[in-house]
Amino acid sequence: MAIDHSAPHTATTHTIPLGFLCGAGAGALWGLVFLAPEFVHDFTALQLAVGRYLVYGALASILIVPRWPDLKRHIHQRDWLALFWLSLFGNTLFFIFLSQAILLGGVALTALIIGFLPVAVTLIGSREKEALSLKALAPSLFFCLAGAISIGWQALTAPGSAQQSPLAVFYALAALASWTIYTVGNSRRIKQLRGVSLHDWNLLMGLATGAQAMALVPFAFMWGQPGHTTPQWETFVAVSAAVAIIASFSGNALWYQMSRLLPLTMTGQMILFETLFALIYGFLWDWRLPHSSELAAFFFLVLSVLTCLSAHRPKNVHRHATSSQQSAEI
Structure with missing residues (x-):
């Protein structure tokens, strides 16, 4: 059944607990993506991205068939254009940029830069109507920055750490920009949907991403790539399917629900x-315990989420909205 919100969301109507759980669930599923390359060493990051999104697109194509007669009446040219750009920045480009950054500079440097994503999105979200002020969000932003720095500290300062490539920084920053554009754009877009459910939006995003993956097939598999054995191909297909179902389909579904329930900040x-x-x-x-800097990262990131939740408690949101209204009247 389509979900139609006739009135715009305000900070006082957000279902914070449910949105929080959806965000945590999406993160738990997306985090599994980082293990996928460990299972398919013989394939490039581009090949893994294309395989993942081909399966995502195929699954979306199958599931959308019974919904299409009703859905096509609500999808217009502007929606397809939005789906193209969102899938490009949020899926295709982001995964390619992220993979290249990890390949050239390692996980630590990439995580350090990507860790600034919440800061970028929160700064943009603070300009939204009835959003909390940056002053109210300052503790959460501080702990976020501290956590991001702690994530990469151990590997960056470890003996024998490789010289980081300037290109790695470029790709990591490109991934950060790409995901920021997607997060902000998608959050705003799904709150404007009329006659299209979040499940339908996920399927439509799969169609758009799958089409882009098909366009990348020649670059990923046909030009100058070494041959692979049958067992390697079987593992590749299995990993691609698992990542598509767990991360792209299920993880995205939880993220879309969260984006509708929570404010952008x-x-x-x-x-x-x-x-x-x-x-x-x-x-x-790796079957090991975290180092001290990694424990610090956990501590700071948890504090960042908790202080953000505290700032968005209904009484704080109501107080901020009342203060903003009084300021406007003055």
Whole structure:
């Protein structure tokens, strides 16, 4: 059934607990993506991205068939244009930029830069109507920055750490910009949907992303790529399908629900869950305990989310809205 919100969301109507749980769930599923390359060493990041999004697109195509007769009446040219750009920045380009940054500069440097995403989104979100002020969000932003720095500190200062490539910084910054554009644009777009449910939006995003993946097939598989054995292809297909279903389909569905429930100033903070879960999965994969700087990162990131939640408590939001209204009247 389509979800239609005839009135715009305000800070006092956001369902914070449910949105928080959806954001945490999305981060838990997205964090698994960082383990995917460990299973397919013989394939490039571009090949893994194309495989992932081809499966995502195929799954979306199958599931959207029974919905299409009703859905096509609500989808217009501007919606397809929005889907193209959002899927480009949020899926295709972001994954390619992120993979290149990790390849050239390592996980630490990439995580350090991507860790500033909540700050970028929160700064943009603070300009939204009835949004909390930067002063109210300052503690959360501080802990976010501290956590981002702590994430990369251990590897960046470890003996024998490789010289970081300037190109790695460029790709990491490009990934940061790409995901910021997507997060802000998608959060605003889905709150304007009429006659299109969040499930439908997820399927439509899959169609757009799958089409882009098909366009990249020649670059990923046909030009100058080494051959692979049958077992390697079987593993690649299995990993691509798993990542598509777990991260692209299920993770995105939770993220879209969260984006509709939470204000933009809080949406950015929820991406910290992906970082937290990625670190947890990494420790389990390496079968080791976290170092002191990694424990500090956990501590700061958890504090960032908790202080953000505290700032968005209904009484704080109501107080801010009343103060803004009084200032406007003066």
